[in-house]
Amino acid sequence: MIDTGLDITTEKVAQSGLPKVDFNNIPFGKIYSDHMFVADYDGKQWGDFRIVPFNKLNLSPATSVLHYGQSIFEGLKGFKSQSDDSVLVFRPQANAKRMRESALRMCMPDLPEELFMTGLHRLIDLDRNWVPDVDDASLYIRPFMFATDEYIGLKPSEKYQFIIFTCPVGKYYAAPVKVKVETNYTRASKGGTGYAKTAGNYAAAMYPAKLAQQQGFDQLLWTDGVQHKYIEESGTMNVLFVFNDKLVSIPTSDTILPGITRESVLKIARDWGLTVEERPVEVAEIISGAKDGSLKEMFGAGTAAVITHISHIGLEGETYELPAAETREVSNKILKELKGIQRGEIADTRGWNYKI
Numbered sequence: 001m002i003d004t005g006l007d008i009t010t011e012k013v014a015q016s017g018l019p020k021v022d023f024n025n026i027p028f029g030k031i032y033s034d035h036m037f038v039a040d041y042d043g044k045q046w047g048d049f050r051i052v053p054f055n056k057l058n059l060s061p062a063t064s065v066l067h068y069g070q071s072i073f074e075g076l077k078g079f080k081s082q083s084d085d086s087v088l089v090f091r092p093q094a095n096a097k098r099m100r101e102s103a104l105r106m107c108m109p110d111l112p113e114e115l116f117m118t119g120l121h122r123l124i125d126l127d128r129n130w131v132p133d134v135d136d137a138s139l140y141i142r143p144f145m146f147a148t149d150e151y152i153g154l155k156p157s158e159k160y161q162f163i164i165f166t167c168p169v170g171k172y173y174a175a176p177v178k179v180k181v182e183t184n185y186t187r188a189s190k191g192g193t194g195y196a197k198t199a200g201n202y203a204a205a206m207y208p209a210k211l212a213q214q215q216g217f218d219q220l221l222w223t224d225g226v227q228h229k230y231i232e233e234s235g236t237m238n239v240l241f242v243f244n245d246k247l248v249s250i251p252t253s254d255t256i257l258p259g260i261t262r263e264s265v266l267k268i269a270r271d272w273g274l275t276v277e278e279r280p281v282e283v284a285e286i287i288s289g290a291k292d293g294s295l296k297e298m299f300g301a302g303t304a305a306v307i308t309h310i311s312h313i314g315l316e317g318e319t320y321e322l323p324a325a326e327t328r329e330v331s332n333k334i335l336k337e338l339k340g341i342q343r344g345e346i347a348d349t350r351g352w353n354y355k356i
């Protein structure tokens, strides 16, 4: 247990919402746990640390974030341990680090790791009964920070708020997904904000993704913004491939969010002695691999999606089908390992779980 001496006040809910929740039937992201952690940045330092009932925010229409989008967030998960009474949060320090990198890029104040970790620890400790003890379910944790100046002149806000709330969630994708290669719109470009977890990246992706959904796809497979020749990532997932017996991942760059799940998958694969390549992957390579059968597996990796098989690739009116999910040895084995570690069923030899 970390205890940084951070002075956090706690106001508990009068009545918990827990009895109304059916843990065997949880929609993603619609049910919120009782409490949230809040901290304010006054232009000089973080303070007023508090845990309060989950509630609506009261904002001026002139609040800076609503106009200029200084808003960053994280997404991570906590699991009910299957070996003791603890809650296991998967690699929260990695999310704390990424949040600091996002803050720097978006001209927002640094958020010390100890503030992130202490807030998260105390909140989850208090709402620990909200962590589902059901297969494929977990507690999704959403830390975020946004600009709170009441001022519509264009400049970085001086004041900010940091909040963490949580929600019990079930599976994000119920089945393998169909992706469409995007060859017109761009999610991120060199020198831009693609590697930061900032709201605007997601806003810009919505319209192209909606067009793809209207054509029967679940998600877009983004390509580079210059030539639309190289694969980047998909929705809220990094993408990985198995070409024959090699696991291939696209290197992270300033246009790709450096996913913690991706990094964990690569670490597991390397520890197992699998051949792993981190290199650019061309659209042409996956299409020829789908045609000649050398592309054995393709999957997305992300906190919400965990490991999600990609079943079909759409490109300019053609659709290419990949081998059935049940035949995919590498990704299914990695998924089993990852889930086992997260749920405390397999020894956490890499020190990934943070125990509460």
Ligand SMILES: Cc1ncc(COP(=O)(O)O)c(C=O)c1O
Pocket: 075, 233, 234, 235, 236, 237, 238, 257, 258, 259, 260, 261, 262, 301, 302, 303, 304
């Ligand atoms: C754009 C994008 N790429 C990749 C990921 C996967 O990252 P992680 O594994 O850290 O959840 C996410 C989800 O957070 C995302 O939003």
